[in-house]
Amino acid sequence: MKALRLTSTSGSKPSLSLSTLPKPSPPPGSVLVKIRAAGINPSDVINAKGGFPYTTFPRTPGRDYAGVVVEGPEEFLGKEVYGTSGKVLSFTTDGTHAEYCVISCDGINLKPSSLSFVQAAAVGVPFTTAALTVRRAMIQSTDRVLILGASGAVGSAACQLARNKACQVLRAARRGSVDVNLTTDPELSTVKSLTEGKGVDVVIDTTGSPALMRAALRILALRGRLVYISAPKEGSTDFTFDMKQLYREEKMIIGCNSLLQTLPEAAKELGGLTPGFEDGSLQAPNESDIETTRIEDAVNVYQMKGNLGNSKKIVISF
Amino acid sequence: MKALRLTSTSGSKPSLSLSTLPKPSPPPGSVLVKIRAAGINPSDVINAKGGFPYTTFPRTPGRDYAGVVVEGPEEFLGKEVYGTSGKVLSFTTDGTHAEYCVISCDGINLKPSSLSFVQAAAVGVPFTTAALTVRRAMIQSTDRVLILGASGAVGSAACQLARNKACQVLRAARRGSVDVNLTTDPELSTVKSLTEGKGVDVVIDTTGSPALMRAALRILALRGRLVYISAPKEGSTDFTFDMKQLYREEKMIIGCNSLLQTLPEAAKELGGLTPGFEDGSLQAPNESDIETTRIEDAVNVYQMKGNLGNSKKIVISF
Secondary structure (H helix, E strand, O other): EEEEEOOOOOOOOOEEEEEEEOOOOOOOOOOEEEEEEEEEEEEHHOOOOOOOOOOOOOOOOOOOOEEEEOOOHHHOOOOOOEEEEOOOOOOEEEOEEEEEEEEHHHOEOOOOOOOOHHHOOOOHHHHHHHHHHHOOOOOOOEEEEEEEEEOOOOHHHHHHHHHHOOEEEEEEOOOOOOOOEEOOOOHHHHHHHHHHOOOEEEEEEEOOOOHHHHHHHHHEEEEEEEEEEEOOOOOOOOEEEEEEEEHHOOOOOEOHHHOHHHHHHHHHHHHHHHHHHOOOOOOOOOOHEEEEEEEHHHHHHHHHHHHHOOOEEEEEEE | OOOEEEEOOOOOOEEEEEEEEOOOOOOOOEEEEEEEEEEEEEEHHHOOEEEEEEOOOOOOOOOOOEEEEEEEEEEHHOOOOEEOOOOOOOOOOOOOEOOOEEEEEHHHOOOOOOHHHHHHHOOHHHHHHHHHHHHHHHOOOEEEEEEEEEHHHHHHOOOOOOOOHEEEEEEEEOOOOOOEEEEOOOOOOOHHOOOOOOOOOEEEOOOOHHHHHHHHHHHHHHEEEEEEEOOOOOOOOOOEEEEEHHHOOOOOEEEEEHOOOOOHHHHHHHHHHHHHHOOOOOOOOOOOOOOEEHHHHHHHHHHHHHOOOOOOOEEOOO
C-alpha cells in the first residue's frame, strides 16, 4: 500500500517520503480501515519536523481519517467509520496518511451519514480539541465567551460548541468579518464595549501569542477562565502575569492538550460530537472550503503547510 | 459599646483606635449579636493599613465572631452563633471587633456545641478560605495534595479538609515537623521522592511566594492544579511560567479569594463545615494554641501582628 513515511536515524530530524509498505493485518480487537480521506493537521506538520519528542520512527503520520472497515470483527465489516487520535496514531503506532490503517475497535466511531468522507476526515482534531477547551473551561450557558483565532479550524469549531451551549460568543481573528479584529485591536479593547464593560467569562485562545494572552487576562471578568492550546513556535515561551490580580479576581489559566488523550478517549470525545453532525447542530467545513490532495502530492503539501501557516484545510483523498 | 474603629480622611491611610459607639439596632431581617469572641485575621491587619481599596470609612473592622443573638426575630433570640465575612463585614458594613454586631439572618450559623466561643471565633476565615481552595482545586479522593504553608491557619485547615477527602497530603512549611522543609528544600525536590517521582496532583499555596510557586508548578503531575490565595506583600507581584510546559501537561493555575464572597455565601461555606466540627472530623485550634486579648489591648495586637507576621492565633475575648 502507499503510505507517507517518516524516517529518522540516531535522533536527526525526520525525513518525510512516499513509501510502499505491506498492507497491515489487524490484531484481535482491531480493525483494518481502508482510508478514503485523511486530514492534514498542524500537529502532523509539526510531527514531520520532529516536534514531538515521543514519536518513534519509522512512522506513518496522520491523526484524522474517514474510511471503511475491510478486516476485523464481523460486526464492523463494511461500516463507514471516522476518527482521530490523541497520543497514539502517528506517534507510537502508524497513522492515517496511508491507504490502510489499523485502529483498535474502541478507537472508531460510525461516520455521520450527513458528512462526506472528505468532510468527516476534516473534523477530528479540530472539533475534539475545541470540545476539550470547552469542557476544561467549564462553560455554562450564561458565559460570555471570546475565541481568539476564531477563523482557524479549532477556533471555528469552538465557536459552534460554545454557541450550542447558548453562550454569547465573540469571535476574534486577524482579518475577516469578526467581532474583534486582532490586527487593529491587539489589546482587545473592543471586548469591553461589546460586553458593556463587564469583560468575558471565558477566553479560548488558539493562537499561542503571549501578548494576546496578556490582553485576554485583563479583559476576563471576575472568576474568568482562560484556556489555551499552544505556545509560540519560536523564541521564548515564558508568560508573565500579575499574581495579585489573578487571585483577587479568582481567575484561572488552564492548559489544554488533545495529544494527551488515549485512542479510546479521543474516540469518546468525537463520539460525543457525532449526534451534532447528524442533526446539523454542528457544521463540518463545506466541501468547497476543503482542498483535497492525492497521497502522491502530500509530501509537497506538508512542506507548503509548514511554510504558509494557516492555509485552507487540506485532506488527502483516496 | 466599645468598638475598634478605623478612621480615614480624604484617602489617607486609616487610623485604628478604641472607640465608644452607640449600640446598633438590627434592621428587619437582621440580628444583633453580643460578641463573645472575635478572631483577628491577617486580612484585618491589612484592612487596618488601608490595603483594601473598597473599604469605606469610618469602619469597625473584624470578619470572624462567635456570640449570642440578643435582638432580632424570635427564632434566633438567645442562640449561640458563629460566623465569618466575605466582602461585607469590616469593609462596607461594621465588623465584629466590637461588643455588638449587626448580622443579616442569612449570614449566621449555629455555633457547634463542641467549640468554645474562643475556638469558634478562630475558625471562620481560615477554614472557609481552606474550603474555597479545596473546592476550586476540584480535589478528588485519589489526589496527592501538597500544602505550602501547612502550619499556618489556612494551611492547617486545608490539610484537614484534604485528608477528610481521603487524599494523600504532604505538609510543607519553613520549620517544624513537616514532610517538606521549605527552608532547606525551597525547590520542593523532596516531593518527587515522596511521590515515587510522580509529583502531586494539587498544590495549595498559602504563602504567595513566586519562587515557591515556580517550584510547585514543576512538581505538579500531569493535569495538576495549583491554587493560591496571596501574592508578595512587597515588591513585584509578577509571576512567570512556561506556557508550553503548562499546556502540554494540561496544568491549571487557579486564584482563590474568600473576600469575593457575599455574607450568605460565606455563611453557607462555614455552614458546610459545621457538621465536621460537631462530629470531630474537623479540629478547631485548641484553646491552648489561641491567645486571647481584651478589646482594650487590641490596637496593640493589630500593631504587633502587622510587624511579626505569622504569630499565634489571637482572638479578642469579651
